[in-house]
Amino acid sequence: MSPLLEADSLSVVFGGVPAVTDVSLRIESGESIALVGGSGAGKSTVARAIAGLVPATSGSIAFDGVDLVAAPRRTSRTVRRGMHLIFQDPYASLPPGMRVGDIVAEPMVIHRIGDKTSRRDAVLDALGSVRLTPAADFAGRYPHELSGGQRQRVAFARALVTHPRLLLADEPTSGLDASLRVEIVDLMSELARTQDLAVLHITHDLALAARSCDTLMVMQDGRVVETGSSTEVLTNPSHQYTAALVSAATGTH
Structure with missing residues (x-):
């Protein structure tokens, strides 16, 4: 059986400059995976390419067995209804002049x-x-x-209202204080479990990623440099960059 989402050798180039190079990943239904790395690592570009917001330069993206890169535009748009991208800034992503009920209902209207x-x-x-x-x-x-945490919950409600099978969560805790970050990540884990959602969590926070995800994929300069279970990556990182992230997350040196 094919995975829910499979990206193979995905590359994205902007103006001749590689942003993502040869990234491959697989997500099964109900599975949570985190793309982790610092600013400019290419994490958000991967999510946006999957969501169809930026074009893939090469490689393939298959969702529910359909190659979204090769498929006609109308087909790829229809198939992508099964995924929802949650942006990192709930202050900017929610229209200020709309009531919450209308904001959440908007995907159904569209x-x-x-x-x-x-x-x-x-x-x-x-x-x-x-x-x-x-x-x-x-x-x-x-x-x-x-509040900021309530706004991000509204963003999750808007994502869930059409019953997607995949959530692309791009730094969903950005700008929130520490306790709210944990609260939102735990909510995301609960929703994934109770609604059988697959989740691709984009974050720079390794500790939060390990709290909510089965697998960690570490990105640096547009490439995946390490992949493993959350426990393996935290306790025995094999790449120097990952080790530095673990050190920063755990306060060890």
């Missing part, structure tokens, strides 16, 4: 899913699933009335 009543029910269910309760109260609020 994809013409359901009617007004069924969308409202789905919105309330999604808000409840990310523990924004009472859901009806939060649905009537505006983003500026919410």
